[in-house]
Amino acid sequence: MVFKCQEDSYLTEFTSVVKSCTKSAQQIVENGKKIKYDGYDVILDDTILFPEGGGQPCDFGFVNDIKVLQVTRRKDAAVHFTLEPLTGGDTVQQKIDWDRRFDHMQQHSGQHLLSAILEREHKIDTTSWWLGEEESHVELNCTKLPLDLIKKVEERCNDLIRSAIPVSVKVCNKGDPGLDEAHTRGLPEDHVGSIRIISIAGVDENLCCGTHVSNLSHLQAIKLIRAEPGKKNKINLRFLVGKRVMTNFQKCLDREQALTGLLKNDSSKHAELVEKLQKSLKVSNKNLSNVLSDIATLETNLVRAAEPIPPYAYFHKKEGDQDYIKAICRNLEGFNILVFVSVGDGKQGGNILLVGDEAHVGKLGPQIVRMLDGKGVGKGSRYQAKVNDLTDIGKCHQLIKDYFSHSNGV
Template sequence: MVYKCQEDSFLKEFTSKVVTCTEAQLKTVTNGKKITISGYEVVLEDTILFPEGGGQPCDYGLLGSVPVLQVTRRGADAVHFVESALPVGKLVTQKLDWERRLDHMQQHSGQHLITALADIHFGYPTTSWWLGEEESYIEFDTQSVKPSDLDTLEELVNEKIRAANPVIVTVYKEGDSELKRVRTRGLPDDHKGAVRVVTIEGVESNMCCGTHVTNLSQLQAIKILRIEKGKKNKTNLHFLVGGRVLRQLSACLHREYQLTALLKNGPADHVNLVDKLQRSLKYANKNLQAALRDIAAYEGARIKQQVPTPVYVSHHRKEADSDFMSILINEVGDQNVLLFLTVGDDKGGQMVLHGEPATVAQLGPQVCALLNGKGAAKGPKFQAKVSNFANRTKAEELISQYLAGTSNDC
């Protein structure tokens, strides 16, 4: 069946009768979590809401005032999932999410154009494609793509857009001999009835169920982003079409304005200044680490020189790291001195409890739990990553109480 959305991809409203409405559930993902929604599957006599297929996601919109959460094709039927029941036989006005439809048409027609010219001019055949929320990609059946070919391909596709070649949809009866002359990756196993062929005039003809623009000028522009290694000796080409090109440009300009304000120089100097800042930061960090090593050695020596030698020492340094703690422990070099060391800030860091193994095994897990950490003991050292330094004072009190108790036992 050819749906109304495939007859006229620019139709934004349409009225049709409800044929069936059955209870169902929809498994989906919201905010990264899998959820199940209870609702109804509605089949209409016809629809302007495209059911997902051919690499193109489904349309969204309304049936009356009821939001459509998904549209899928089941045999010849377009099945609309909604959360409220609709009476069978009722005439319902469908309203299309036009912004989503236009975006999908631009990406899909742009994919056809890129696919055709990549094959014609460079011999890169397409095996599949994916229309993503941010960007799309085409999978080429080749191990590599020359960078110079990408530049030429981008020029070729935008030249066709400027030429405003018409995009024509023709419907053929299944088995028509004309279908042997068009590009296809095969029809779905459950396909029934007429076959649509999308023709970019002067470029190619391709079997396709998706919604498309009527003229390449409606694509506005195509930007090829990058290529990356795909699966099984394939190459993926990432691209943007139309509104996505403009949105990406706006985002880039916004970041550029922010960088200009932060760096206090023009966009042309951003790279050089950031490189200079990175080198300066690397040098500063190197000096900081050297200073911290000296401080760790000094603190360790200071502890050793105390008379009498302390039984317990607690030390925290916000800007230090695990090397600082290791140097301090090595400098003290005495398991009879219990060292409670932490490094990091309010967002978290690391802790080490070092001393006599039995004491460390007893106190380590308790201190770690207070600091909301995860770690383990090995010999004289309990080491952990922690995230709550607000309880550090409580941890010190716990250690002091334990040591006082063992001292009294003696």
């Protein structure tokens, strides 16, 4: 069945009749997580809400005032998932989330244009594509995609967009001669009814169930972002179309203005200034590491010189790093005492390490990690952990002190 959304992708409202409404449970992806909802599967006699398919996500919208959370295809029917029931036989009004729909139309038609130019003019086939929330990509059957070729393809696509080439829909049945001329990766096994061909005049004809613009000028522009390695020695070419180009451009301008304020210089100097800052930071980090190493030597020398030798040694340095921890342990290697080192500060968390007698480490390590909201791993005479909150680091020191004060830590 060809739905109303496929006959006219520009419809934003439509009157239809409820054919059925049954209880259902669906998993809806929200903010990257799947959440299970108990609701209803609603089937209408026709719909302007596109059911997911052909690489294009479903539409969102309303049936009367009831929100449609998901639309899927079940053979020749579109199933609208809602949290409230509707009554069979009732006449209802559909409304579509037009911003989402038009964005999907731009990305999908842009993908057809991009894949057509890559295939027809550069012999590079598209094996799949993905319409993401912020970026989309085509998976290409090649192992590399030179930058000059990417620029050439982008310019060609935008030339065609400026030429305002019409995009039309042809409806065929299985066996029609026109199907032989159209590109396709095959129909779904459960497909029934008519077959749609999306035609970009003089450029491409492709079997597709999705919603599309009626003219390439409606794409506004296409921007090829980057090519990166994909699966099975293929290349993923990421792209933006239409409003997404402007949205991304505005984000870039906002970042540029923020950097200009921080660096207090012209934007053309950003790369040069950041490079200088990186070099300066590298020198500063090296100097800090040397200072921390000297401090570790001084602190451990005090322990080594103490009489009598203490049962444990405690070190904390909020500016410390793994090199500081290693220096402490290295300088006290061979001393028969418990060494506890922590680096980091307050709610920002950090790292800890206990080294010493296996019995002491095994008892104290898990307790300290619980106090500091961390996750640790112990093996023999070592217990190390990444912790989320060092606010109570003083209490950990007291815990060790009390441990060795009672029965000499036995």
